[in-house]
Amino acid sequence: MKRGINYDTGFLPGDDLSRRSFDLEDVERDMRTIARDLHCDSVRISGGDPGRVTAAAERVVAAGLEVWFAPFPVDLTEDEMSALFAESAERAEALRRAGGDVVLVTGCEITAFGHGFIKAPAPTRGRASAVARRGRCRKARCATRGSRSAISRN
Structure with a gap:
């Protein structure tokens, strides 16, 4: 089992x-601590700046760990997301070709943080609040149907 x-x-x-x-x-000190003291096998590097994600991912590889390269597209349009993912894929592939154990992650929280998926009054916080409100409502409806439904739908 992997730990990350x-x-x-x-x-x-x-x-x-x-x-x-x-x-x-x-970052280097953190990666050594993650490998040595926390005994992790992998680190998911997330962020909106591909340069920062790459720099941290290089330190993960140097520490001998698997890196999950995870660009985080907050408040981006579809075109901006596509550009971010394309650049990130190139950067992750370069790390892999240099000998790193690399996984590219492109699907985290896009509906909550990207433009155009959820109608909300304000960027980021408005969408996150809308998702939270919908989740609470859905959970409340499921709970009224009995415990088996509440567990299977949460």
């Missing part, structure tokens, strides 16, 4: 960036 962890390189755009500071020495 997610490593955020910064996925929210603009002033809301989830990781403002991105220091490669910190």
Whole structure:
């Protein structure tokens, strides 16, 4: 069984960036800790900047771990997502050709974070709130049908 962890390189755009500071020495130290102390086999590197994702993924490979290269397309249009995924695929393939054990992940939370999937009043937070509201409503409806339905639909 593989053990892994997610490593955020910064996925929210603009002033809301989830990781403002991105220091490669910190990333290297984190990867050593993940491999040695947490005994992980793989690291999912997620973020909106392909350069940051690549830099962190290189440190994962250097630590001898499998890397899950996961571009995170927040507030992007379909065309912008396509460009992000194409660039990320090229970067992930370059790591694989250099000897890394690489998995490309292109389908995380697209409906909640991408434009055009969910009608919501504001970018990102509005869509995430809309998804959460729908989930609570769906869960409440399922719970009224009995415990077997609630378990099978959640």
